[in-house]
Amino acid sequence: MRFVRRIFFNLAAWAVVLAVAFPLFWMIVTSVKPQFELFRRPPTFLPDTFTLEHYARLLIDTAFLVYFKNSVILATTTTVIVVAIATLGAYSLVRFRYRGRENLAFLVLFTYLLPSVVLLLPLYLMLVRVGLSNTIASLVVAYTTFALPYALWLLRSFMAGIPEDLESAALVDGASRLGAFWDVILPQLLPGIISTALFTFILSWNEYLYALVLVNSDSARPLTTGVVNMLVSAFNIEWSLLMAASVMMSVPLIVVFAFLQSYLTRGFGAGAVKG
């Protein structure tokens, strides 16, 4: 009786899991169907004819690769800058005592919750004024506004998890403060840094609003606005092409999921919820 109940529970649970995952399955299926098969009724759940023509067209006939390159540059630059600044900042916030430190920590949390639409307009004015609009650099600046508070908050909680004794021991052995940071803290913090970098990268990779407002030329456009722009400009929407673009856009994410998922879960625990 228990066995039957277990089977029943598993089947029901997996039915729900598969229903949740269905849109993603459908994205992949649609991307490898030939155009005419999309309009068949009833729809085919697995493609009758398998084709990669949409992927080929996407890479050859559209600006997809330019957008992809822009997104890689943008997300990587943002991640490197933000994680570097945030690692130093988090170290300072957790391990040093000075006036205003607590308040600063909560200013970070405050900005972490701040809506982007509030910063959007002044940032737009500022970037137009300094002549940075329509460049990838302008997006790096804008992405810092949400990525830096996020990374700081995450790293701060990772840093707090490193036992203070380790650092003290190194100091007793005659290491300087920065020497101890380099030799003792940084290796301990590495998993946290990787986790934070992954989150920052994904956040920047997926960002849409700033890219929509700040960049208006194909040469600097990242994937998010680039792909949507292809959708808008097309006379009739080519769904299989868009689904192929969606799959390709998710490739970095799929790589992270396949190899580095434990870092994502760790970041989850450290960031928002444990506080």
Place this chain on the structure above:
Amino acid sequence: MTTVPQTHLERRYAALGLLLIAPTVLVFCVVIVYPLISAVYLSLFSIFTPTLQGEWVGLSNYQALLSTGEFWTSLGNNVIWTVGTLVLQIVFGVAMALVLHENLWFRALARSLILFPYFVSTVVAVLVWKWLFNDLYGILNHLMIVAGLIEFPLDHLGSMPNAMISVIIVGAWKYFPFVVIAVLARLQTIPEQLYEAARIDGAGPFARFWDITLPQLREVLVVIVLLRAIWDFKEFDLIFLLTGGGPIIGTQTLPLLVYKEAFALNRMGMAAAYAVVMMALMLAFMLIYIRQTRRRES
């Protein structure tokens, strides 16, 4: 907490600490604090977006805003969207976490599949859902007709209240994994003895959930609800891409209104006023969340 540095070494350490935080403070001032202040300042002007020329109008933007119906409609939509999607996220997220906490076959795989929507780009999520929602060739209408739920294809995004329901559902699908992971992490720390004791006392599965699991989850749920409420309230991408605020302004929330004022109606000052009001509305929730965190830390 704040002790005045006394020894020479302590003073040197404090100086080093300030040096390490300096880049953060500098970046914060330039890209966050300064824009935040100028957002408030901008809202006192009337600015034409294409030329960025403007003149001082004082508080009249705020006066105009509070007296237009569009603001109140958008605020109403914002509340409906936030509450609707938040409730679904919490209910479905907690339920899913309980399921994934059990000994499910291929649990790791199930967890990955559940987690994926949260990390996938909103653009991708919306494109896929738009294809699912497609009125002529969408799989959703097909399945609903086959299942006998509807007779004719539904217009999921172009009519009300369907559009609002669709937006809420896609929002729930995209963001419920956050709840799942957070709750799952907490579930793993509930001592097993509590359940054993309850079982000995003859409590059924429902009573165990109600009397043990839920009280244990209470604290983490408060945090999740606050965070998700703040994030859902300010959501732009998902709604903008899915419906663009339409039909007419049926799903237009405050962030979309800010965007429309600034870049479609070219009234930058007015848009800033909307943004400031929106932030003021969120401030209460943000402060509660910060106070909560502070309390837990000390």
